[in-house]
Amino acid sequence: MADASVRIAAASFDPEAEIAAFRRAHPDAGAIVTFVGQVRGDAGAVKTLTLDHYPGFTDVEIARIANEALGRWRLDGVMILHRVGALEPGEPIVLAAAAAAHRRDAFQAVDFLMDYLKTDAPFWKKETALNGESWIEPRASDYEDKMRWAIKPKE
Amino acid sequence: MATRVLFFGRLRDIAGAGERLVEVRASLRSIEDLIEFLAPEDDALRRALLDPSVKVAVDQRVVARASSIDGAREIAFLPPFSGG
Numbered sequence: 001m002a003d004a005s006v007r008i009a010a011a012s013f014d015p016e017a018e019i020a021a022f023r024r025a026h027p028d029a030g031a032i033v034t035f036v037g038q039v040r041g042d043a044g045a046v047k048t049l050t051l052d053h054y055p056g057f058t059d060v061e062i063a064r065i066a067n068e069a070l071g072r073w074r075l076d077g078v079m080i081l082h083r084v085g086a087l088e089p090g091e092p093i094v095l096a097a098a099a100a101a102h103r104r105d106a107f108q109a110v111d112f113l114m115d116y117l118k119t120d121a122p123f124w125k126k127e128t129a130l131n132g133e134s135w136i137e138p139r140a141s142d143y144e145d146k147m148r149w150a151i152k153p154k155e
Numbered sequence: 156m157a158t159r160v161l162f163f164g165r166l167r168d169i170a171g172a173g174e175r176l177v178e179v180r181a182s183l184r185s186i187e188d189l190i191e192f193l194a195p196e197d198d199a200l201r202r203a204l205l206d207p208s209v210k211v212a213v214d215q216r217v218v219a220r221a222s223s224i225d226g227a228r229e230i231a232f233l234p235p236f237s238g239g
Contacts, residue, residue, distance in 0.1 A: 037239060052163055054231060057215045082238065094239055114239055121238035124164030135165040136237045 004066035005079040008059055013081060015092045022079050026099035029076045033106035034097040035114055041089025048128040049093070051084045058122040065116045069098070072112065072152060073105040080113060082123065115145040158224070160193065161231040169203045179224055186211050186220040189230065208235050 005022075015036045023032050039049045066078050076099040083093045094117065098109035118138060125136040158179045162170040175193070183189055194201035203209070210217050212231040213224060224230060 052167070054161070054163055054212075054215075054233070057212060057231070060215070117239040119236060119238075122163075122233060122236050123238035124234065125237045126164075135168075135234070137235050138237050 002070045002075050003077045004063060004070055005077070005081075006059060006063045006066055007081045008053060008055075008062075009081060009083050010085050012087075012091055013083070013095070015095050018079075018081055018095055019097060022077075022097050022099065026076045028101075029099035029106075030101045031103040031106040032097065032099050033103070033110045034095065035110050036092050037094040037114075039087045039089045039091050039093055042129075045131075046089055046127055046129050049087045049089075050126045050128070051082075051087070051093070052124040052126070053084045054122050062117070062121050065113060065120060068116070069109045069112055073098075073100065073109045074102075075100045075105055075109055078109060078113065080117070082117070082121070084123070112149050115142075115149060118142045119146045156228075158227050159229045160189070161229065163231065164234040164237075166200075166203055166209070166232050166234055169200050179227065184223060184225070186213075186218070186222060186224060186230070189224055204232055206234075209233060 019034050026032065040046065062080055062082065066080055069075065069078050079095070079097040081095040087093055096110050096113040098106040100106040119142050127134055127136055157176040160175045160177050162173055167173045183192055190201060190204045194204065210233040211220060212218065212233060213222060213227045214229055
């Protein structure tokens with residue numbers, strides 16, 4: 001049975017420890033693909049990134065994205081771990097992982113998860129930089145990235 | 156029964172708070188009515204809530220703006236998401 005693990009973390013997490021646990025949980029998988037997103041500092045210009053979320057709603061929406069990936073590819077499991085709260089440059093903000101019998105399914109699933117998280121996961125990012133505060137909205141390219149998955153892969 | 160009205164992201168800043176309690180009366184039928192009720196003298200908030208990019212969730216389900224809010228316990232205004 002493929003499983004989806006979705007967590008929202010209010011405190012800093014250790015991506016290496018999380019990946020090791022995910023790998024141990026899927027000993028029969030031939031391929032483990034992981035993605036770690038970190039807060040960009042933009043050469044000292046960004047001081048803090050603060051993520052807002054909607055408890056009870058955000059988790060359900062992310063689980064839906066994870067389950068969509070399980071339905072599209074042959075996977076043993078997927079994991080999404082996403083930070084909320086105040087983050088500093090260099091801190092991990094998101095971890096997406098997929099375990100599969102073969103690498104292509106795992107690569108595509110993680111790529112898909114990240115594209116969907118950008119536009120469909122209910123988070124709101126505020127950047128505090130040297131020149132003030134601003135809310136970050138998705139770019140046109142984020143929606144274009146998501147559109148790549150509009151056609152489902154053939155069975 | 157009071158309904159919780161929630162504002163996220165930039166809307167929280169514009170509303171000045173993340174949450175307001177509203178008594179939904181019979182005259183408030185739809186999301187559009189609620190927006191007029193919430194921001195009668197606050198044009199910035201009114202315009203921000205009416206922006207078509209803002210989604211609205213009633214009891215944690217995204218709904219159309221003409222939807223009824225009768226019996227709603229929680230109504231959330233959601234600007235475009237930016238995760239990842």
